[in-house]
Amino acid sequence: MSDTPPVALAIAGTDSGGGAGLTADVRAFTACGVHGAVAVAAVTVQNSVGVQDFHPIPPEVVAAQIRAVAGDMGVDAAKTGMLASTAIITAVVEAGDQVGLGTRVPFVVDPVAASMHGHALLAPEALEAVRTLLIPRATLVTPNLDEVRLLVGVEVVDDDTAREAARALLDLGAGAALVKGGHLEGSADVVDLLVLADGTEHRFTSPRRSTEHTHGGGDSLASSITAGLARGMALVEAVALGKAYITRAVEHAYPLGAGHGPVSSVWSVAAWERS
C-alpha cells in the first residue's frame, strides 16, 4: 500500500521567525496528515516582535508555483494566507481557476490583512479584490474580527453580530464563513461561529487560554481545516478537526523571542519517539 498522503497547497507569505505564514501552514499540514506544498506570495522580514519589512513575489511567479504543483502532483485542497497585493490576488485567482480551486478543489480563504502586531500584510486597496475575486471562490472564508470589520464593516461583539458578519460574508459569495472569536476579549470561552450557505450554524467552543503566545494561530486553524478537506472530510468535520488542532496548539504554545511566541505542533511531532 502506498504511503502517499493527500496534498494540500498553501498560497501565502513566509515568516522568517517561523511562527506564522507558510511555516505554520506546513506544520499544520504535517500534524494533520497531509503533504504540504507551497506557493510563496511574499517574503516577510519578521520575528516575535513584528514585521520589519516584506517583499511581494512577482505575481506570475506565484501563479507559476500553483500551476507547477497542481500540474504534477495534484492538489486535494488549498488555502490562502498573506497575498500582499491586488496583482498577486488576481494572479492567484487566474491560476486557481485553471486548476479548479474553489470548484473541483476545496479552497479555504484566510483573508490575512495584518500581523497580530498590527503590521499591514495587505495593501488597503487590495481589500476590494479579496471581496470580489477571492471570497466568491472560497469554499470557506476564515476572518478574524479585525478582518470582518475591514471586509464587511460589522463590529462583532456577541453571537448576533458574529451571525450578521457571517451572513454578510456569504452575501459576498463565500460557500461558508467561519467568524473566529479569538479577539473577543473578556469571554471565558473562545467561540468560532461557522455559518453554511444554507444558513445552518455550528459553534466551535474551547476554553480561552490566558496566553499572549498565539502567533500563527489563524494560519494554523485555516491550514488544519484545509488538511481535513484534503483528506476528504465534509466541511463541518474538517472545521472540527481544525478547532481540535488549534486548541491543542494554543495549549502547547511557547514563549520565543521578546514578543509573541507561536502556537505549537512540536508536541505532536515528538509523539513518534514515544510510539
Ligand SMILES: Nc1ncnc2c1ncn2[C@@H]1O[C@H](COP(=O)(O)OP(=O)(O)OP(=O)(O)O)[C@@H](O)[C@H]1O
Ligand atoms: N486565548 C485563546 N485560547 C484558546 N483558543 C484561542 C485563543 N485565541 C485564539 N484562539 C483560537 O485560535 C484560532 C485563531 O483565532 P483568532 O481569532 O485569534 O484568529 P487570528 O487573529 O487570525 O489568529 P492570529 O492572529 O493569532 O494568528 C481560533 O480557532 C480561536 O478560537
Ligand SMILES: Cc1ncc(COP(=O)(O)O)c(N)n1
Ligand atoms: C507571513 C505571515 N502570514 C500571516 C501572518 C498572520 O499571523 P499573526 O496574526 O499570528 O501575526 C503573519 N504574521 N505573517
